[in-house]
């Protein structure tokens with residue numbers, strides 16, 4: 212049984228695939244926070260900007276089989292994903308959460324591939340990854356041990372006290388990104404002065420350490436999800 216909080220078609224907002232159309236499949240549950248505000252301060256990861264509790268979001272639900280969930284995702288792609296494959300367009304699904312590696316298995320990756328999708332994953336890196344993932348993004352958290360030793364991109368939310376970026380260069384990646392830490396939830400006027408100040412800090416770090424690139428949460432800037 213796969214539990215999905217929500218699923219929606221949007222543009223990938225972060226990292227090296229930013230700007231690419233994708234179906235986001237947000238799995239329920241995380242191993243570093245319950246998702247309840249009352250537990251945030253004592254959680255291993257306490258800056259999360261996402262609601263991943265339950266299965267009650269847009270296109271969320273419980274799916275008994277991999278084929279059922281892959282079919283649900285494929286139906287959110289505009290038109291026929293397989294017809295796009297024929298013309299050289301690669302339909303893309305981003306598995307996120309919550310922590311997707313609590314649920315994503317080889318059977319589901321195979322089912323996505325059978326629907327014509329490339330499979331991207333956004334993970335905190337604390338759990339082993341199944342075989343077959345096409346694009347793996349690891350986003351380490353200061354107080355959690357990363358077990359994944361290589362990935363396509365490493366995306367560190369910055370700054371995190373006690374998580375200096377250098378510490379993560381031992382994880383092999385094609386790209387190393389800093390993503391400015393945003394406020395977990397936005398005030399009504401939509402301004403986020405904490406994010407603005409963290410963006411300046413991330414810029415300064417990238418200027419001093421050119422291995423690192425800046426990535427912004429483009430979807431929040433554009434206001435698409």
Ligand SMILES: C[S@@+](CC[C@H](N)C(=O)[O-])C[C@H]1O[C@@H](n2cnc3c(N)ncnc32)[C@H](O)[C@@H]1O
Pocket residue numbers: 241258259260261307308309310311333334335336349350366368390391392393394395
């Ligand atoms: C909600 S997480 C879900 C996937 C996985 N649990 C993880 O942490 O990578 C998706 C992405 O959002 C990032 N993120 C979470 N809270 C954030 C915040 N307040 N500001 C910036 N990025 C944040 C995470 O680091 C991760 O890269």
Ligand SMILES: Nc1nc2[nH]cc(C(=O)O)c2c(=O)[nH]1
Pocket residue numbers: 221222223224225235261307308333430436
């Ligand atoms: N548009 C968009 N891009 C994203 N990239 C990573 C996200 C995530 O929450 O995992 C995310 C998200 O929530 N929305």
Ligand code: SF4
Pocket residue numbers: 241242243244256257258259260261263308309310335352
């Ligand atoms: S590990 Fe990811 S999903 Fe879990 S609380 Fe942290 S940012 Fe949110």
Ligand SMILES: [Mg+2]
Pocket residue numbers: 261
């Ligand atoms: Mg997000």
